[in-house]
Amino acid sequence: MNPLLAAGNYAALVAEMTAEEKADLLTGHRMWRTGAVERMDIPAVVMTDGTYGVRYSIPQIDGDVRPGQDFESFLQVVGRKANEVEATWGEMRPATCFPNGSSLACSWDVDLARAMGEALGAECREYGVNILLGPGINIRRTPLGGRSYEYFSEDPILTGDLAAGMIEGIQSRGVGTSLKHFACNNSEVERTSMDSIVDMRALREIYFLGFERAIAKAEPWTVMSSYNRLNGVQAAEDSWLLTQVLRGEWGFAGLVMSDWHGIKDRSASMVAGNDLDMPETETRKADLLAAIRDGTLPAAVVDLACQRVLALVRRCLLALEVPSAPVDWDAHHRLARQIAAESIVLLKNEDAILPIPTTGRRRILVVGACAVEPVIQGSGCATTTPTRTDIPLDEIRALAGTDTVVDYQPGYAMDAEGFNPALAQAAVAAADDADHVLLFVNAAVGWDGEGSDRRSLALSPGHDELVQMLAAAYPRLTVIIASPDAVVMPWIDRAPAVVETFFSGQATGGAIADILFGRANPSGKLTTSFPMTLESVPGHLHYPGENGRHHYSEGLFVGYRSYDSRGDSLLFPFGHGLSYTRFAYADLRIDQEEIWPGDDLTLSFDVSNVGARAGKEVCQVYLRYGTPRLRRPVHELKGFQKVALEPGETRRVSIAIAARDLCYFDPDRAEWMIDDDLLTVEVGASSRDIRLEAPVRSVSPMGRYRRIDWDTQPTFVLDNPIARAGFRAFLSERTGASGEDADRMLEHCRNSFFGILTTLANRLRQTITPTEIQPVLDSINRQVRDAEQAELERHRAEVATRAA
Ligand code: BGC
DSSP: OOHHHHTTOHHHHHHTOOHHHHHHHHHOBTTTBOOOBGGGTBOOOBEEOOSSSOOEEIIIIISOOOTTHHHHHHHHHTTOOGGGHHHHHOOEEOOOOOOOHHHHGGGOOHHHHHHHHHHHHHHHHHHTOOEEOOOBOOOOOSTTOTTTTTSOOSOHHHHHHHHHHHHHHHHHTTOEEEEEEETTOOOOTTTTTOEEEOOHHHIIIIITHHHHHHHHHHOOSEEEEOSSEETTEEGGGOHIIIIIIIIIITOOOSEEEOOTTOOSOHHHHHHHTOOBOOSOOHHHHHHHHHHHHTTSSOHHHHHHHHHHHHHHHHHHHHHTTSOOOOOOHHHHHHHHHHHHHHHOEEEEEGGGOOSOOSSSOEEEEEEOGGGTSOOOSOOSTTOOOOSOOOOHHHHHHHHSOTTEEEEEEOOSOSSSOSOOHHHHHHHHHHHTTOSEEEEEEEOOSSSSBTTBOOSOSSOSTTHHHHHHHHHHHOSSEEEEEEOSSOOOOTTGGGOSEEEEOOSOOTTHHHHHHHHHTTSSOOOOOOSSOEESSGGGSTTGGGTTOBTTEEEOTTTTOOTHHHHHHHTOOEEEOTTOOBOSSOEEEEEEEESOSEEOTTOOEEEEEEEEEOSSSOEEEEEEEEEEOSSOSSOOOSEEEEEEEEEEEOTTOEEEEEEEEOGGGGOEEETTTTEEEOOSEEEEEEEEEETTEEEEEEEEEEOOOTTSSOOOOTTSOHHHHHTSHHHHHHHHHHHHHHHOOOHHHHHHHHHHTTTOOSOHHHHHHHHHOOOOOHHHHHHHHHHHHHHHHHHHHHHHHHHHHHHHHHHO
């Protein structure tokens, strides 16, 4: 390594570089490397996808596929099923296919996400990969989203915490991450040009929050800008997004890279703070070089971006000093099985038909081709070539017990579209004298994935009909679903047991068997709501946008924030998931009765396992608002903890909510705020199963009075003592009236719905221009802010005195 690089003296290095070398460094090399500068002994670093498994294309990474050629194969991969990727990208090195994002997230277990990250990091090290291009954490605002299977949740707190765990895990192994796709790439429709039109509160409170949280907690080495436009600006070229918010407000100190071919105007992206353009393209590189040479791009901008690439390269090289043992692939497979088992969600279990006993003679009928060809992952760029795949049917046979007969019927053909009457009929006939029928179904694979959203929330064509038929013929049916996100279940009332696996990786088969036979007690809970119909999804009426613009018309009210605020019926609510044991909650306590701006909140409660099996409960904390100043969802998730309990065991759970998490973003003040309000802390087993609640008062002098303008309605002036005094003094001076008379004049304006100046002019013949009043308004607004601050400081001083 160059000694200046080793010493971190990036400025000196950049000063020695030619324009060509700078363009090389800022453009990357081929598909998966940064550009090396051999003359200066600056090596390249290697990056690859993805979010739940390492995808290593041998020809693309070890070979030297030229730009252009790779563009073609890159295009072809999108929309491809995982097992077809090799056809276009050449031989892959096998790697563990862990549960995909939407599956892993149902574990609600940050430690498990960290463990998965450590394993991913170790596999990267094994293959010489310096940066893994993940995790992808866009909010799942519609279950149609093609990349839902990669992403964690409809909730940003859960998303941010899981992402932080995963980033910490990967980076602890000396491998960098790329938190993606920043921001608002929530649909695959016209993915590189669609303009996501999102209001400021929704941006801050929903779409940015997961990124902000993960960055604050885990400092990913890089962030990847997204393909779409955001409020009119291409995300990779958006200075407000990439410089003002990401670096300025959040203090992100790492590198920003583009999504693959996501930059349209290279110079604009440089100025905006998108340092690295991936992958290498001759045209964009030539544009960059020309702009560096002719000075259209300021040298300072170019040099700063070069420094950031160099810092990343140095970080990658130094990280290699973190020791890494050879990968134990069997151990990683076992970990994949454990994570899958912790993530599978038992949605319904009437009459406790699950778990299936493993003693005694019985006959189990397994139906469904995907019990033999399991759907373990979605499609597109994120896919992995698994080291091996557990076959559910085999794993069921292995655990069923020696006296049990396990029969199999395909029920449908895996790749054929539509209902197959002959196969369905054979399955129904075989179900006749079975003790248990386990039906494996899935949502359409291949279409749903990168590059294309799903077209409906139905299962694969023909699968719903098969469930209906079997459910009608056989009362003790268990339906096992593999899907990227929510599906609708027109047959739900007739199926007594339903298990949702999402796409849970190469060990899905073993994990399902563990759950079905009770070797693992289900503990996964949904991280998105399952709606009754597609049409009831918030924002659906504006999906997928028109004329290139997609209005996020539901604003803040994404997922349960809408369903719970409206009281809509749901198939299954956010946070729902059953266990083979039961949990009881008691004795909620909050460490303070009152919170002020800047105060954290800590609560504690007991949770007990009151059933007969060891199990884990995901305890969820929501905050319900009383009469907020700006509209808020009825309640929002603020914290969670997964607790392992032996039968009869009770634990005291303590959860801290950071001051910032109690706030909403006021776009007018551009500030995070709390209100004067009576809040309710709710503790529960899902967003619709609240078991405990306790009040807490929030007190805030901030924002009690609105900003006063020349056209503010008189009533708001009158109710604000500072504004009232300001106007009174102004009127009195101008008209010579006494203070009391001036005040009476103002009071006389109270019932007017016109602005204060219009009312004074028309009712009292006091014609005042906006320019004349402006100094008064400025002074009022300043005094109001000062008074707020003073009250807050007085309170803090009192608290300090009391504590001393
Ligand atoms: C995807 C990214 C991925 C990149 C490289 C893009 O199409 O959006 O998530 O990291 O390709 O494969």
